[in-house]
Amino acid sequence: MKIELKKFGTTLISRQNGREAFAAFQPQLTALSENENLELDFEGVITFSPSWGDEFLSPLLKKYGSRLILINTSNPSVKATLELLEKINQAAFKVH
Amino acid sequence: MAEQELITISEAAEMLGVSIDTLRRWDKSGKLSPIKTSDAGYRLYSRSQLELFLHDPFGLAKDWVLKGTEIPSDFYCSNSAVFQTRLTRMQDLLAGVKELAAIFPLVVAAAGEIGNNSFDHNLGNWPDTPGIFFAFDISKRSIVLTDRGLGILATLKRVKPELNNDEKALEVAFTEILSGRAPESRGNGLKFVRKIVAENPIGLLFQSGDAELTLTKDSDVLDIKHSAEPFRGCLALITF
Numbered sequence: 001m002k003i004e005l006k007k008f009g010t011t012l013i014s015r016q017n018g019r020e021a022f023a024a025f026q027p028q029l030t031a032l033s034e035n036e037n038l039e040l041d042f043e044g045v046i047t048f049s050p051s052w053g054d055e056f057l058s059p060l061l062k063k064y065g066s067r068l069i070l071i072n073t074s075n076p077s078v079k080a081t082l083e084l085l086e087k088i089n090q091a092a093f094k095v096h
Numbered sequence: 097m098a099e100q101e102l103i104t105i106s107e108a109a110e111m112l113g114v115s116i117d118t119l120r121r122w123d124k125s126g127k128l129s130p131i132k133t134s135d136a137g138y139r140l141y142s143r144s145q146l147e148l149f150l151h152d153p154f155g156l157a158k159d160w161v162l163k164g165t166e167i168p169s170d171f172y173c174s175n176s177a178v179f180q181t182r183l184t185r186m187q188d189l190l191a192g193v194k195e196l197a198a199i200f201p202l203v204v205a206a207a208g209e210i211g212n213n214s215f216d217h218n219l220g221n222w223p224d225t226p227g228i229f230f231a232f233d234i235s236k237r238s239i240v241l242t243d244r245g246l247g248i249l250a251t252l253k254r255v256k257p258e259l260n261n262d263e264k265a266l267e268v269a270f271t272e273i274l275s276g277r278a279p280e281s282r283g284n285g286l287k288f289v290r291k292i293v294a295e296n297p298i299g300l301l302f303q304s305g306d307a308e309l310t311l312t313k314d315s316d317v318l319d320i321k322h323s324a325e326p327f328r329g330c331l332a333l334i335t336f
Binding site: 011017047054077080087 | 180183184187191201204205208209212215216273284285287288291292295296
């Protein structure tokens, strides 16, 4: 399953918005089959921050581990945020 | 009321005391660009933009946090939704500056983390005026964010009760990853700010209580010292 993060906005910065996005996304997740990967596409995201990321990505990383695949992560704010979230969660993201 | 009043280049020239040709030159060089161009191709400036150019937002913010003086409504974000809207506007303006193409998402993310920290940690606990002061001046490459909240020490004490002074609290806020999620979520946003300042041409001055921290562009040295003008809340100046 592939999710385009830009559908949640191009400025993804606050905890509150991250929590709202995560909640809105839950019904879609029920369609993910047992061995299917969850791909998150950062294409089109302009600003990304740890507050939003911690609310949205951290629980997904905990739940899906290596089945969570991140793509198009070259934006500098995406890169810097992922590095910090990896430290906080003490786990690495799978980036393609 | 419209959020900002747009004025023509001749009105702007009068307000700044310069000629129209000078303003055209400043636009070309990037020193002062109009906020937008009308359908007919005329340059339009906003009054608040010109006031910023003329005045010192850092001074305004400092007066507000120290003495509670009045601040222009253009700089006041009463809640996080207002902040988000204005931050997005800043992002759009920064995106138009060619020299900043490589770092502007980091500048916006840093400002976003600092501003949202103020809201996240003070919601329901604002001692007097809720909300933050947020001003940016793209021509001067600076952003000011300030709150009259509880300050770093008081909010960090909730998760680290042993903290007992502002300088130590700032050090912890900028260096220690706090992963415990109880009793409140922690964004570790200031660690993020430190990381991107250390790796990019971005500078930061951050004050809370009686402690003042300076992070220099392209360096990860944490310079924390006692401040001569203590206040309750936080004051940040980002330069880029």
